[in-house]
Amino acid sequence: MTPDTDFDLQSFLPYLLNRAAEETGLKFQKIYKDRYGMLRTEWRVLAHLGGYGTMTATEIGARAGVHKTKISRAVARLELLGFLARSGNQTDRRQEFLGLTKKGQAAYADLSLSAQRFNAELTRSLSEHDQAVLTRCLTSLAAG
Amino acid sequence: MTPDTDFDLQSFLPYLLNRAAEETGLKFQKIYKDRYGMLRTEWRVLAHLGGYGTMTATEIGARAGVHKTKISRAVARLELLGFLARSGNQTDRRQEFLGLTKKGQAAYADLSLSAQRFNAELTRSLSEHDQAVLTRCLTSLAAG
DNA sequence: TCGTAATAGTTGATTTTGTAACTAACAACA
DNA sequence: TGTTGTTAGTTACAAAATCAACTATTACGA
Numbered sequence: 001m002t003p004d005t006d007f008d009l010q011s012f013l014p015y016l017l018n019r020a021a022e023e024t025g026l027k028f029q030k031i032y033k034d035r036y037g038m039l040r041t042e043w044r045v046l047a048h049l050g051g052y053g054t055m056t057a058t059e060i061g062a063r064a065g066v067h068k069t070k071i072s073r074a075v076a077r078l079e080l081l082g083f084l085a086r087s088g089n090q091t092d093r094r095q096e097f098l099g100l101t102k103k104g105q106a107a108y109a110d111l112s113l114s115a116q117r118f119n120a121e122l123t124r125s126l127s128e129h130d131q132a133v134l135t136r137c138l139t140s141l142a143a144g
Numbered sequence: 145m146t147p148d149t150d151f152d153l154q155s156f157l158p159y160l161l162n163r164a165a166e167e168t169g170l171k172f173q174k175i176y177k178d179r180y181g182m183l184r185t186e187w188r189v190l191a192h193l194g195g196y197g198t199m200t201a202t203e204i205g206a207r208a209g210v211h212k213t214k215i216s217r218a219v220a221r222l223e224l225l226g227f228l229a230r231s232g233n234q235t236d237r238r239q240e241f242l243g244l245t246k247k248g249q250a251a252y253a254d255l256s257l258s259a260q261r262f263n264a265e266l267t268r269s270l271s272e273h274d275q276a277v278l279t280r281c282l283t284s285l286a287a288g
Numbered sequence: 289t290c291g292t293a294a295t296a297g298t299t300g301a302t303t304t305t306g307t308a309a310c311t312a313a314c315a316a317c318a
Numbered sequence: 319t320g321t322t323g324t325t326a327g328t329t330a331c332a333a334a335a336t337c338a339a340c341t342a343t344t345a346c347g348a
Binding site (some may be wrong): 019041068069070073092093094095 | 304305306307312313314
């Protein structure tokens, strides 16, 4: 039985993407976990609110590509930890506007700075051109 | 309070990588899940054994970047489903050589072919050059 | 060769995620 | 109105990942 495919796992994009994501993600996870006890989704919610301003849970989910149950739990925990505050929407009482507290803003300022440094370190060995190609390809792949 | 960082989540590599990995990974997951009832780690173990031949659990873990408890459970399940067989090592009775059964080989042949097609579809919109850059960058990032 | 350390792999307890069902509020339209 | 459908968000339960502890075996040094 000869192998009729010359499949190469090392060039299979989902595999490579997953490995690269895990490798880089776990390293950065240490930062927000150690400093603020945050989980990944919590950091992601914080990053969205810090970077794009107040919005609803559904909107975060849509932008971040995260399911609403995960958002719901992350929001609850961020609120519990004092990083986030909710304010009901008068015109549509189903939804709530989510915004960072002072403490949340401070955490975002700190973590986003660390993220920048972390990213700079990651891309240090890549040429400007490669960085541009990589970001473009990833953005395209992430969009589906 | 002016934001003293111009951090952009959209160019933060761990975020982009994670999104691209999820997007592509979940799509391909449907294939091995629907056809063979496999989980991601199980498909990954199958892919390693199918692509590189018989090896031990630890070796798969090291190559695939997966923790041994995940490997252990994936192997147990693949064995249960009849895709994989173990054979003890005489010279070191702690370890076992893992290999695919006929059924496992057939599943690998099928899935690796689908993976190739899936990958081709993913990269269809990318130029040859971009593909090469992407793969190179991802491999470098995955290596840590 | 005895005792200690290291390695292969498994198992159990805890945490986190995923799936589905649920409540509450709004929308559309007869 | 009232009935049906849709959307926002939460919760309950099942599935899976993580972490630590465990057994069995081998390696190594006094």
